[in-house]
Amino acid sequence: MEERLRNKCKALRDRGTFFYLAFESYGIYSYIELLMSYAFSIKSEQNGALRLSISGSMSIENLNSMIGEFKKLFHEQSPSELIVDLASVEYMDSGGALFLFEMENEAIKKSIPFNCINISQKEKSIIQLLDKNILTQPPLVPKVKDLNLIEQIGKTSLAIYDDLIDVISFHGELVVDMVYSLLHPFSVRWRYVLLYMKKVGVDGLPILGLISFLLGLIIAFMSSLQLKQFGANIYVASLVSIAMVRELGPIITAILVAGRSGSAFAAEIGTMKVNEEVDALITMGFNPMRFLAIPKVFAAMLVMPILTLFANLFAIGGGMVVGILGLNLTLYTYVQETMNALALFDITTSFIKSIVFALLIAAIGCQRGFKVRGGAEAVGNATTSAVVYALFLIIVSDSLFAIILHYID
């Protein structure tokens, strides 16, 4: 056993860099890892030359301390010639070759002759791998430098402006392609429209239902605290329904769809872009806009109104729970009050809003996806910005709706 361990240590040492001390205790092997070290031995010759013999391992692990030790030595001695003897080097890798090069550099700096002796065939082939001229060459492109504040502001503003142009022109293109698709219904991949309807709608319904139910519950509860003081409990029903149907229903649905599906669209198309799948589609004669974006946009536009309807219903259900359990209203009165409060106009605008939001969310998701260039990180950025931009557009367009509806109503 001892024999085996000794061989093992030798073998590992031969392999370089590390050697392991193996010992057996209680029948269990333990390996202790030791950095195989190097040693310098120096001899100053009569004519002022320094003879440096290196033994042990000239490996990447030792590189740092070798360079440090050598520099110190070199400056202390300031010899008139440097002779490096590699006769007792046991292991050398490209780190060692780099060290030789560093020594030579130092010697050249002091303009003294440099000589390396006793290089074995093995070491020669490693040294040959190192091209000395290349180490001093600058990179082909400079490092991206950090910008100062003003540059950053300028760059960001320009980026926002470019982005806006991109988004607007993308929407324009999208509308053209949507019209084309409606005129040529067979060109639309309806199977995928169905698939995305399921992903955006059916799969999103549970979480949307839960959130809207709780939202209805909270609105009813908070308002009842106030309304109770005036004995106006009955208005809770209309408050919940109007708030939800006119404003919160479409908004909460849009936020959820932006987070769940807008981001997914961006990630999907972005990854396809990175993997050159979009290029492949173009080469095969497909229009990527019609092939990838249209089904998603149509699916979102078809399914969002339905989701909004559900959000409204769940919220009214939540309000109803508070009304019946907390405010002693009957089911009949609550429903009656809700029906009275809502006009057809409110429900129609709720639908229209949600269709517009769907268009914005899906379009931004696709646009961000198509804009991806680079790798995985770019896909992540696109996903984030798809959600943020969609939320921004939702708020802006909701404000516009508020103004327009104010004048129509």
Place this chain on the structure above:
Amino acid sequence: MDNKEKETVINVSGLGVSYGEQVILSDVSFTVFKGEILVIAGESGCGKSTLLKHMIGLHKPDTGKVTIDDIDILNADDEMMRRVRRNIGMLFQSSALIGSMTLGENVALPLYEFTALPDETIELIVKMKLAMVGLSGYENHLPSELSGGMKKRAGIARALALDPPILFFDEPSAGLDPVTSAGLDMLIKKINEGVGTTMVIVTHELQSIFAVAHRILMLDKSKKGIIGEGTPWELKEHSTNPRIIAFFNRRVINDNSKGK
């Protein structure tokens, strides 16, 4: 190489791998000896990349055992595994460069992880490794700004970063022109001779095989394992297996002879 001096570095025994129902490899056993260049060849889809990934412990096989430096990598603890990982370098078939980092940063990654060298020295080593694969000057480029063959070479530079004693290359010369490919073969030979690196290389290129391989291992899809093993010349001259003959003579094999 001298027979009696052979010393085992990697030992694979009874390896069986399947993806779901599909069995890819069954009962594959072989040994990689110290300082040798072992080429793994075989038709596309026969499981060469799969075999490499199992040899470095990225995936757990269904059956079998893999040891590197006598360490059972399937049951090694994190400490042991880290030691093994320090000693191996891997080039993935898809290069697997980190897309958000420049080439220089990619090559520097293992150096930062396993050594305590200062930045300037790491920068020099990075330059040196990139120069070895003919990419000097590209340290500030992003992987997405490179051609396929350049990515491959950058992947090789990263695998070489620490001068690991064991190297795994998955199709290093795929996508390279004959001249660059020959240069790469030279590099492989030089590293093998100079540093004594053990290498496991997946390649189909006959020229590369004859230039660098000490021994080749032929895998086969229908047998789900090894159908031939030996020096390139041995296999070329003496093998009677129709698939191996077809491989060396670049002949189309018709499907009837498959699986026989």
